[in-house]
Amino acid sequence: MTSENRAKILVVDDERMNLNILSDLLIDDYKVILAKNGTQALERAWSDNPPDIILLDVMMPEMDGYTVLHKLKEDERTKNTPVIFITALDSIEDEATGLEKGAMDYIRKPFHPPIVKARIRNHLTLVRQRHLLEGLANYDALTEIPNRRNYELSVDREWRRCQRAFLPISLAMVDVDCFKQYNDNYGHTAGDVALKKVAGIISSAINRPCDLAARYGGEEFVILLPETDAYGARYLVEDIRKKVEQLEIKHEFSPINPFLTISIGGVTLIPGVTNSAEVLIESADAMMYQAKRGGKNAVIWEDMT
Ligand SMILES: [Mg+2]
Incomplete structure (x- = not known):
């Protein structure tokens, strides 16, 4: 796979160490973009070069992950971008809150690398399938030209x-x-x-x-x-x-x-x-x-x- 068609992952975490761990884990297979707070995350998500998937820390000062997720879902450009929460919170309530607010999945700290990788791979497969279906929705079935x-x-x-x-x-x-x-x-x-x-x-x-x-x-x-x-x-x-x-x-x-x-x-x-x-x-x-x-x-x- 060339670097052009590699999937882009935006990793958002206020702790430098977490950014480093995730970046090291993913850099061989994906294009990794980093953000250290919510404001930076939104800037990158709404740029001309948007991510295919977002790994989002819940606990961050100023703007927490729930607020970032809410803003992403409200915006036409990012409402369909899958968001996976990464969090140290491990209560059932927190997981439920995140999923209700529209997160696709949860990854808990400390990270278990094979699970992080497998979940990201699965979500990216869904992203590709959705893009394929969106593409088909724009073509005429009989003549195979745009509809x-x-x-x-x-x-x-x-x-x-x-x-x-x-x-x-x-x-x-x-x-x-x-x-x-x-x-x-x-x-x-x-x-x-x-x-x-x-x-x-x-x-x-x-x-x-x-x-x-x-x-x-x-x-x-x-x-x-x-x-x-x-x-x-x-x-x-x-x-x-x-x-x-x-x-x-x-x-x-x-x-x-x-x-x-x-x-x-x-x-x-x-x-x-x-x-x-x-x-x-x-x-x-x-x-x-x-x-x-x-x-x-x-x-x-x-x-x-
Ligand atoms: Mg944090």
Whole structure:
């Protein structure tokens, strides 16, 4: 394992000796960050380089472990970070208090190294599994590209980024033409295969990490292109439109083309302070509707910059 993908553990204890013992114990397997009081612990937990798990001493002057835990749980950034209390307190009541307040586990002083290591390993396994599930929740099961939820998370972030930097942002809405007729005549399994192929063309057309192609629902897809002007965005989606037509997916029940086609509506604007990211979807959708009315298999773009 490289040092980059090692799990990060924040160890919080007011006694230097305890920090040293735990640090020595964990340093070979993990990236260890130390804090000697509650204030420092919160600073490190809320930094740009946050820990995957926190070992937190209960008894500390000024801010005790319970208070630190409470603040961590209240904050969006750390509410899911597992916290293991390390404590000399060994009464059942103290253990219950800690667990009720949201600690995942307890480790008692004096430390028994194999147990400390095993517990941390188990909790990190849970962290990894949770991240995996969160990842799956953001992808569309059929097409395996990002889903609408993923788009909604990205568009807010990219909207704010372009707003701060006065940069254009482009959004395309893609809709498969005459898809109902396709499904009705070829069946839903064939419909699913066609959607996967269209999704493949769309997602392979985008290259930059900030771009996002997502299945918006049914036979609709969105393509988010931050820092892209109308000319560039239009060029990219026109290429997608052509490539889908060139797949030559037979569609004998389409009144407009012997093959399956798509219509695309798009918009480019510079985010203002008075509008929100929803204007992107509304405008792109309106343009897509115009493309449909104009005969389908077309791109209609609105440049609002
Ligand atoms: Mg202490």
